[in-house]
Amino acid sequence: MKLANKVAVITGAATGLGRATAIGAAREGARLVLADIDEAGGEATAKLISAEGGTAHFVHTDLSQSADVRRLMDTVGEHFGHLDILINPAAILVDAGTRIDEYSEESWRRVIDVNLTGSFLLLKYAVPLLQKAGGGVVLLVISGAGVLGGSASLPYGSSKGGVRGLVLVAREQLRPLNIRIHAVSPGEMATNMKLGAIREMAEKAGHSADEAERESRPGLSPPEDSAAKLIDLASDAGAAAGDAVTIFDGDWDIETHSLRTPTNRRLQ
Template sequence: MNRLLGKVAIITGAASGMGAVEAKLIAQEGAQVFLTDINEEKLKAVSQEIITLGGSAAYMVHDVSDEKQWGSVINEVIRLYGKINILVNNAAIIGDIESPLEERSVKEFNKVLNINLTSQFIGMKSVIPFMKKVKGGSIINISSIGGIVGSAGGTGYTASKGGSRLLSKGAAVELAPFNIRVNSVHPGFVDTSMSKNMPNYEAFKKMAVEGTPLRRGGKEEEIAYGVIFLASDESSFVTGTELIIDGGNTAF
């Protein structure tokens, strides 16, 4: 407890799945959390749960691909808390993983890139001035093992997650003089609501588990614990790296 005491964190995609769990555990560690997502009903429920358990939380409906909306989020966080220490860029979509590559539209491809990758760029550029004011911060971009190894289907998704990995590395080098650390997190298969919405989900789950040396999927909490480490001062010498949490999936 209290590993993040006194810090202010923004978590995108926080209405459900890994984002919601990250928000709850970050709040449990003492941070004041600001949640964003497009689902207001679920955002409100997660925020209320955090408050009921004694934490500090606020939220805003937010399209992460919209730079103007990022401005509104930042203004509200500063109004409420006066500073920003942590950004967790968690929001993402899978996109079309059923159609053959040659049949996927440019519109669909760009939509995935905008939500999964461009949003991380906008989020980073939005918080950097405020992290410079407090002489440091931690930015955590949630990527995927799909950003490290290829897979059939979902080229937009893997492209966006690979981009997230190198976006993080480039930003880490550029922002190191300001004590702003940037890292990416790469989950393997996790049984989230987004995963369950995939076509042929049960077949995909079976394949993913069989391809994981630990022979199971990950838990949302297991990803969140990695995020907390990167958000905390315990990782003060960690920047520009990718934290792979995948049960050994990419080890062979």
């Protein structure tokens, strides 16, 4: 098993990539503390994992709230005393397709608070627990949006570029602590976030949301595909990724222990 006995925190565990990663990690032997703002969805994932014989505690968490993130990490400390792996897929994308002069300040702040400040808070309060394990792995999920190109949403793309910057800066501090950190960009997945943005953009353009969703589905992959890559990268074999900062879906080849594309190298 790739993650036997590892203690992992996985956010966004109610649905999409976070849920798929949580279920996959438990099947690979990890003991989990799950976080999400969606209590019913997060509890359902934890129950499914327990029913399969795994270990998962769910903590209702709004990542933008320091007290919530501290409680999350306190729970890790109480149950396990240390942390080996932090994976942060939780994020929001709101007001897709809204032009900057019409974009609300409230929405901007909320997205930055959840996606960027949330990543900072998670990392800040995870580091002491990772140190107790003698080091570990942190995977912060970003996107091509705001990193390789534009985005349907101003603060979403900006926040993902910000998280990549956070990883670039933090890795220098974390290296001496034996903590490996990557910004990981999954491919396009058929999840609530992606499908919601596609529907919203279509409606704003006066097109049928159902038709737009139907047309886009063949180009989207199941979140389980990207979850499997996160799990490989979080495993001991993932150490072969070395110092690569940003890893794009499909570019990390766990079999050959190499990063495939020149694009990726340019962005490190």
